[in-house]
Amino acid sequence: MSIYNKIRRAVAKKVVNRKKHLQLKEAIITFTFDDVPETGFTAGLPILQKYGFKSTFYVALGFMDHPVEGGVRYTPEHLKMVVDDQSELACHTYGHIHCYQSSKATIEKDLSKNSQRINEVIPGYRFKNFSYPFGEQTIAAKQVVRNKFRTGRGVNSGINHGQIDLINLHAYQIGTNITPDQGRALIDEAIRLKGWLIFFTHDVQKDHSLYGCTPELLDSVAAYCSEKKCSVLTMDEAISRIEGR
Structure with a gap:
């Protein structure tokens, strides 16, 4: 990241x-997936279901039906799987845009497109929570x-406690940067x-991406949450508990 963007x-x-x-x-734990690659739905979701946990999928619907090696990134059926599980679909912009390069009007237009597209796939569904693509945050965004x-969830590491900013929530990536013991x-x-x-996280597979x-790692973290009897909630369930709704 450039000094200017910092x-x-x-x-x-x-x-x-x-x-x-x-x-x-008591503590709240939330599992989220960004973008989301197909294995987030086909591997990540079942792992969390095994423990009775709901999760949040931040989708950029410009990726839906997008061709990738071996098939497509995800389909409308994957989104319906999440809703049927009573997990949450949340917004990650439509085009996975760079907020550092986007005006307020551009961001608003892109978000409107994502909202419109989810209503075409799942009539009446409304995104309530957001994560910033690339973690990029500006005044306009x-x-x-x-x-x-x-x-609004970012990518800065940290446990949210004490005084927090609800539109810049901290999170930890589950990936190559973390071991089961660290989780x-x-x-x-x-x-x-x-x-x-x-x-x-993003994809969930043996030969996973950098992100x-x-x-096995996701299962290890989820299993420990189950062992410790943690409250595992979606983003929307968590903010409802925090706000006493």
């Missing part, structure tokens, strides 16, 4: 936010997210802090 993100963090003092009786969504340690720390720990993880 400054823009820092300014956006200061100028545009939705502050909340987090006071939970955060203003739009603050007006349209309950939460369990994060869960233990979230329990100690009574914080909100959000995990994110994905193996099924």
Whole structure:
């Protein structure tokens, strides 16, 4: 990231936010998937279902039916699988756009297209939560997210506790950067802090991308959540609990 964009993100963090003092009786864990590659649906979702956990899938619907090696990224049927599971579909823009390069009007137009497309696939469905593609946050992007969504999730590592910004929530990637022991340690720390720990990944397969993880790693983290009897909620369920709804 350039120094200029680092400054823009820092300014956006200061100028545009939705502050909340987090006071939970117990930790919340949320599993999220970004983009989402097909294996997020076909491998990631069943792993979490095995433990009775719901999850959140941040979809950029410009990727739907998009050809990739060996098939397509995902289809409308994958989205319906998530809804049938009572898990959550959330917004990741339509075109997976770079917010650093986009005006407020461009971002709004792109988000409207994503909302329109999900209604064509699942009539009446409404995105309530958002994650920033590439983690890119600007004043314009955060203003739009603050007006349209309950939460905005970034890619900065951290457990959300104490004073938090609901449109710049921290999260930990489940991937090559984390071991099963480190995943369990994060869960233990979230329990100690009574914080909100959000995990994110992309594809779930043996030969995963730089941004994905193996099924075994995801299963290990989910199994420990089950062992510790954690409250595992979707993004929307979590913010509803936090806001007392």
